[in-house]
Amino acid sequence: MVGRLLHYFKKEWFLGGMLLAIALAAVIPSVGQSGGALHLDKFTTAGIALIFFLHGIGLSPEAIRRGVSNWKLHLFVQGTTFVAYPLLWLIFGPGFRVIMPEALALGFCYLFVLPSTISSSVAMTSVARGNIPGAIFNASLSSLLGIVITPLLIQLFMGMEGVKMDVVATVVSIATMLLLPMVVGQLLRPLLRGILETHKAITHKIDKWVILLIVFNAFSDSVVDGIWADFALSTLALTLVLAVVILLVVVHTVQWTARHIGFVREDEITAVFCGSKKTLAAGVPMAKVIFGASPMLGMLLLPIMFYHQVQIFYCAILASRYANQKAGIKDV
Known part of the structure; x- marks a missing residue:
């Protein structure tokens, strides 16, 4: 029993790390706050640039080119990400603001306008035996489009609530933080690809470590400013339940729609895993800029933190089911 628990926590160390980061923020917020002993606000900025530099090295131009021609799939995935999800906020946003604190409701707004993930979308598509070039292209395109579309949608939706920002300056800041390192990484890919592949065990964990530090920093700032003082555990439970419901509704709506508009099985899989995902890796640094x-x-990030864990867990189950169906194994 103990061995199984240790194996589980070793496998799910990132989830445990986020819980630990939040706990540490509650106990020693002065250490993790911006301008605190660790100066995490500055350190994480460099870490974010490193993450997307490594993403740039890892992106295969050949695989992206192979996925370009399937325009029907691309329109479907990007439409789900940047049209269908934001419509959920327009429909249900007023209700969210009634049943939870304003900042948390705006966190769901932020969740709805984020781009898709790259690594986990492609990984799940691969496990499920879907259209991998299409997944690489759409996940990459979503991240690039999100640099512009996400701030614009934030201004459109949150501007109604008095949240003001310089959209052009925000887009430039996000592009500098995320896109520029990715472009540099892509240019240096011929030189550094071998080194990256040799040290996969390390490089694949860097993004998670940086996210943990950002979470520690964000929640420390929230604790220092007293944001959580009147925050009930029932609200946390509500946030988790909503994250689960949103994911299940979107995943199975995308799945049903993809089948009924005639997608082949491989494209359906790509649509499900690229269209339903939301990025934590890019979402956290973008939030820092916006x-x-x-x-x-901290409260604004809570919905995407919950959603990220739920999507990884459920989509892993779904990917396994797709793989079993492909192999002719009965799905129980």
Whole structure:
């Protein structure tokens, strides 16, 4: 029993790390706060650039070119990410603001306008035996489009609630933080690809470590500013339940729609895993740019943190089912 628990925690160390980061923020917020002993606000900025530099090295131009021609799949995935999800906020946003604190409701707004993931979307598509070139192209395209579309949608939706920002400056800041290192990494790919592949065990964990530090920093700032003082555990439970419901509704709506518009099985899989995902890796640094050092940042990030864990867990189950069906194994 103990061995099984240790194996589980070793496998799910990232989830445990996020819980630990939040716990440490509650106990020693002065260490993790912006300008604190560790100066995490500056350290994580460099870490974010490193993450996307490594993504740039890892992106295969050949695989992206192979996925370009399937325009029907691309329109479907990007439409789900940047049209269908934001519509959920327009429909249900007023209700969210009634049943939860304003900052948390805006966190769901932020979740709905984020781009898709890259690594986990492609990984799940691969496990499920879907259209991998299409997944690489769509996940990469979503990240690039999100640099512009996400700030614009934030201004459109949150601007109604008094949240103001310089959209052009925000887009430039996000592009500098995320896109520029990725382009540099892509240019240096011929030289550094071999080194990256040799040290996969290390490089694949860097993004998770940086995210943990950002979470520690964001929640420390929130604790120092007293944001969580009147925050009930029932609200946390509500956030988790909503994250689960949103994911299940979107995944199975995408699945049903893809089948009924005639997608082949491989394209359906890609649509499901690229269209339903939301990025934590890009979402956290983008939030730092968009919302700055706002004490609300921890609460704004809570929905995407919950959603990320739920999507990984459920999509892993779904990918396994797709793989079993392909292999002719009965799905129980």
